[in-house]
Amino acid sequence: MLIADIAHRAKVSPATVSRVINQPHLVAPDRLARVQAVMAAVNYTPTPLHRRRGPKSRLAAPKKIAVWFVGAKKTSSLNWFQDQMLQVQSSNERQRVDLSVLFTDTPEDLPRPLADRQVDGVIIQGMEPTPAALQQLEGLPHVWFMTRRTANYPGDFVEPDNDLNGQLAADYLHSRGHKTLAVVSIDPAYSAIAWRVKSFGDRARELGLTVHNILGKPRPGVGYLDPSPLHEESDSLVRRLMQTSPRPTGLYLPVDHFCGSFFRAMRLAGLKSERDFEAVLGNYNPVIYHNLDHLPAVLNINLSTLVRKVVDHLVWRIENPSMQGRVGLTVAPSLITPDQAKLLTF
Numbered sequence: 001m002l003i004a005d006i007a008h009r010a011k012v013s014p015a016t017v018s019r020v021i022n023q024p025h026l027v028a029p030d031r032l033a034r035v036q037a038v039m040a041a042v043n044y045t046p047t048p049l050h051r052r053r054g055p056k057s058r059l060a061a062p063k064k065i066a067v068w069f070v071g072a073k074k075t076s077s078l079n080w081f082q083d084q085m086l087q088v089q090s091s092n093e094r095q096r097v098d099l100s101v102l103f104t105d106t107p108e109d110l111p112r113p114l115a116d117r118q119v120d121g122v123i124i125q126g127m128e129p130t131p132a133a134l135q136q137l138e139g140l141p142h143v144w145f146m147t148r149r150t151a152n153y154p155g156d157f158v159e160p161d162n163d164l165n166g167q168l169a170a171d172y173l174h175s176r177g178h179k180t181l182a183v184v185s186i187d188p189a190y191s192a193i194a195w196r197v198k199s200f201g202d203r204a205r206e207l208g209l210t211v212h213n214i215l216g217k218p219r220p221g222v223g224y225l226d227p228s229p230l231h232e233e234s235d236s237l238v239r240r241l242m243q244t245s246p247r248p249t250g251l252y253l254p255v256d257h258f259c260g261s262f263f264r265a266m267r268l269a270g271l272k273s274e275r276d277f278e279a280v281l282g283n284y285n286p287v288i289y290h291n292l293d294h295l296p297a298v299l300n301i302n303l304s305t306l307v308r309k310v311v312d313h314l315v316w317r318i319e320n321p322s323m324q325g326r327v328g329l330t331v332a333p334s335l336i337t338p339d340q341a342k343l344l345t346f
Contacts, residue, residue: 010038021046062096063315064119067145068111071127074103097311110136121318123310128153141317145310147192154326156317158310160301161330162192166199168335169252169280172297174207176278178250181209182241186216186233186258196254196282212248214240234261238269254282256289256298263293284336295341299333306331 003021007014012031019027020035027035038044100119102111107127113119114137121141128149129137144157166183173181183200185193197213204211216233241248253259259281263273271277273294281289284300309329317323 006035006038006042006044009042010035062098063121063318064098064100065311065314065318066100066102066111066113066119066122068102068104068114068122068124069126070104070107070124070129072103073105074101097315108133114140121314123314141314141321143310143314143317146306148190150191156313156327156329158306158313158329158331160192160306161332162195163199164330165282165299165301165333166196166201166252166254167203168299168333169196169254169282170200170203170207170209170211172280172335173250173252173278174204174209176250178248178278179209180212180246180248181250181252182212182214182244182248183252183254184214184237184241184262185254186237187218188213188215189218190255193254196252200252200254210246210248212244214244231261231265234258234265237262238265238271242269242271249277251277251279252282253279256281256283256285260288260292267293282333289341295338297338298336298341300336301333302331 003014003017007017010017010031012035016027016031017035020032020039024032100113102113102122104111107129110129110133114122117140119140121143122137123143123145125145126148128144134154142155144153144155144159146159147162149157149159170181181200181204183197185197188194188197193215197215201211201213214237216237241251253262259279263279266273266277273279273296278296280297280299282299284298289295289298309331313327313329
């Protein structure tokens with residue numbers, strides 16, 4: 001019996017039958033069971049690999065990569081990278097990697113697996129390693145991931161498009177008819193916030209809007225990998241917002257980890273969303289977002305795409321060690337309006 005006949009009986013494509021035979025780990029369980037049931041019913045036995053015509057496919061050896069969380073203690077809140085990696089691997093059979101996760105309390109310390117070259121490459125996340133630590137990585141492919149890097153970081157990077165984030169937020173509030181805007185955030189020293197704040201302000205002024213910066217105090221040395229809401233600082237930001245004249249009606253919060261605390265302070269001050277203000281967030285975390293007292297517009301940084309890009313790029317660096325030049329990749333955010341947010345399922 002031909003593969004096409006089995007595919008017809010199992011109501012799948014011939015390609016799915018081929019994967020069941022050659023790479024069953026890539027097939028959804030229900031389809032795998034259906035195809036295998038048909039094969040058993042018709043007594044179909046695949047031809048041994050060494051007797052098949054044509055080239056013999058072979059899975060590439062997995063790449064040993066590490067994710068290094070710099071300036072962080074091991075915590076379950078950082079499991080998001082492994083969760084995203086599982087999605088990347090299941091959708092790309094060529095992207096076979098053995099993943100390890102490493103932590104150091106400070107940016108000076110280099111994890112032993114990296115110092116001893118026990119991995120093929122490393123993704124760096126969190127605080128920026130010191131120049132001395134980076135020097136020890138020389139010869140080991142590495143890529144900076146996400147935000148917080150400085151402009152002086154010397155290596156490859158994959159990160160959200162922070163400039164576009166601020167621009168889209170200003171465009172959205174302008175389209176909603178707001179004339180006076182404010183960008184509100186704790187810790188302006190966080191590099192992603194600084195980029196988004198500047199981009200938002202530049203774009204708002206291009207559109208002829210008035211924009212105010214209502215920012216918290218810098219907190220040098222904070223890693224930001226597991227930030228906690230600062231209720232007192234949110235109260236202070238709201239007081240400053242209310243003292244601004246005319247009071248801004250369009251608000252941009254470039255990061256989301258403090259927005260629950262901030263909206264709570266707004267509510268206690270007697271300010272109500274839609275009536276007194278409209279906000280747009282610069283990051284979309286479903287856990288945070290769906291615990292808010294209202295659903296504002298939000299910019300999704302597209303984390304799954306970012307993870308796919310950083311893994312792809314690190315594998316490329318591992319496979320092309322002699323390629324010269326620094327490479328920087330950004331992923332554009334997607335705007336989710338309040339109406340669109342109501343239709344999302346989780």
